[in-house]
Amino acid sequence: xxxxxxxxxxxxxxxxxxxxxxxxxxxxxxxxxxxxxxxxxxxxxxxxxxxxxxxxxxxxxxxxxxxxxxxxxxxxxxxxxxxxxxxxxxxxxxxxxxxxxxxxxxxxxxxxxxxxxxxxxxxxxxxxxxxxxxxxxxxxxxxxxxxxxxxxxxxxxxxxxxxxxxxxxxxxxxxxxxxxxxxxxxxxxxxxxxxxxxxxxxxxxxxxxxxxxxxxxxxxxxxxxxxxxxxxxxxxxxxxxxxxxxxxxxxxxxxxxxxxxxxxxxxxxxxxxxxxxxxxxxxxxxxxxxxxxxxxxxxxxxxxxxxxxx
Numbered sequence: 001x002x003x004x005x006x007x008x009x010x011x012x013x014x015x016x017x018x019x020x021x022x023x024x025x026x027x028x029x030x031x032x033x034x035x036x037x038x039x040x041x042x043x044x045x046x047x048x049x050x051x052x053x054x055x056x057x058x059x060x061x062x063x064x065x066x067x068x069x070x071x072x073x074x075x076x077x078x079x080x081x082x083x084x085x086x087x088x089x090x091x092x093x094x095x096x097x098x099x100x101x102x103x104x105x106x107x108x109x110x111x112x113x114x115x116x117x118x119x120x121x122x123x124x125x126x127x128x129x130x131x132x133x134x135x136x137x138x139x140x141x142x143x144x145x146x147x148x149x150x151x152x153x154x155x156x157x158x159x160x161x162x163x164x165x166x167x168x169x170x171x172x173x174x175x176x177x178x179x180x181x182x183x184x185x186x187x188x189x190x191x192x193x194x195x196x197x198x199x200x201x202x203x204x205x206x207x208x209x210x211x212x213x214x215x216x217x218x219x220x221x222x223x224x225x226x227x228x229x230x231x232x233x234x235x236x237x238x239x240x241x242x243x244x245x246x247x248x249x250x251x252x253x254x255x256x257x258x259x260x261x262x263x264x265x266x267x268x269x270x271x272x273x274x275x276x277x278x279x280x281x282x283x284x285x286x287x288x289x290x291x292x293x294x295x296x297x298x299x300x301x302x303x304x305x306x307x308x309x310x
Contacts, residue, residue: 001170004130004140012146012173014180015190015198019128019154019167023055023095027063029182030093030122030175045087047094050275051076051103053126056095065092069273076103076243076275080115093122096141099129102272102281103243104236106133109141117148122175128154128167131212133238134219146172157240159201160211166190166198215240218284225291226282229299242282243269247302249278262297 001008016022027046046060050069060067068091071082078096094116098107109125116123125141130153133139141149150171156162167190170176183189190198201207222242223235233244246254251268258264258280267283269276 001140001142003138004143006140006142008142008146008170009173012176013168013170014176014183015195016152016167016169016183017188017190017194018156018162018165019126019152020055021165021188022152022167022169023053023126024059024062025183025186025188026124026179027059027065027093029179029186031063031065032182043090043092045090045092047083047087047091047121049078049095049097049100049273051100051269051273052095052097053101054271056097066090069275070094072275076100076105078107078112080112088119088121091119091121093124095124095126097126097129098139099133099236099238101129101239102241102267102269102276102279104239104241106135106139106237109139110144113141113144113149121148122172123149125149125151127151128157129239131158131208132215132219132240134216134235135237142171148172150175155198155201158208158211159204161197161201164194164197164201166194168198215284218287221288222282222284222291225288225295229295230302231295231298240284242284243279244282245279251276251278251280255280257301258298261301262294264294264298 045066045068047070048056048060048067050072057067068087071079073079096107096112098109099105100107113123123141127140130138130140140151142151150169152167152169154167155164219236219240223233226233226242226244231244233242236242251270255266255268258266267281269279269281272281
């Protein structure tokens with residue numbers, strides 16, 4: 001992986017029809033194909049972020065496995081030390097998302113990979129937002145070795161090309177080889193056209209740098225507008241979203257009022273897990289001239305929303 005200065009065997013890299021497809025189906029193939037699952041049938045649990053992308057939970061349930069949300073600290077950072085030993089003993093794989101959707105947290109990947117190896121748990125790092133790392137350079141779990149880990153990447157975020165429907169996964173050669181065979185039998189293959197397009201995009205660094213700069217500017221502008229209009233928040237460590245607590249704690253009501261009265265589409269935090277109660281996810285998808293008037297409208301609503309919630 002040239003971008004991360006990590007050497008990966010060519011046969012340990014494979015395409016998927018978008019990272020969402022891979023995330024939603026991976027637990028099924030891990031359950032059926034890995035030595036961990038075959039040797040240890042009691043491993044029936046998928047560890048997922050306390051706050052995370054809904055397909056993590058969906059994929060576990062589709063595979064007939066039990067999702068378990070890993071606790072987080074007050075900064076929404078993963079706390080694997082708080083996973084009960086009885087859960088760890090049943091864990092088949094662990095999802096980590098860094099930078100995280102929706103919180104923007106950048107996780108320390110080295111200790112997470114080490115934890116997985118120590119407990120015989122496959123660590124799968126969703127790095128779709130790696131190029132949107134604002135607290136330093138993009139990073140990957142593969143920097144800390146390939147054994148027992150996978151990384152999944154998306155063309156959608158790096159190149160603003162969701163319509164291509166292409167991602168790729170790489171990591172532990174033994175795991176990748178088994179996944180390639182079984183996914184091919186199931187027909188889960190990216191088209192030749194999408195792969196050729198993706199290859200061109202991945203070798204085109206200038207457009208990715210432009211997209212990164214655009215996203216960084218939009219995040220900074222969004223944070224500035226939110227703070228200027230009464231919704232206190234901090235800049236995320238990474239990602240394309242701001243994670244904000246709402247006045248009064250009624251996130252669903254707040255999102256509804258923002259849509260009706262200010263034309264803003266916000267995602268209530270409960271969509272990402274129970275720990276998201278009282279928060280909303282706000283995407284940085286427009287430039288400042290488009291969002292400033294709408295957040296000015298939202299500011300007028302804040303006192304009424306807070307009063308109703310109380």
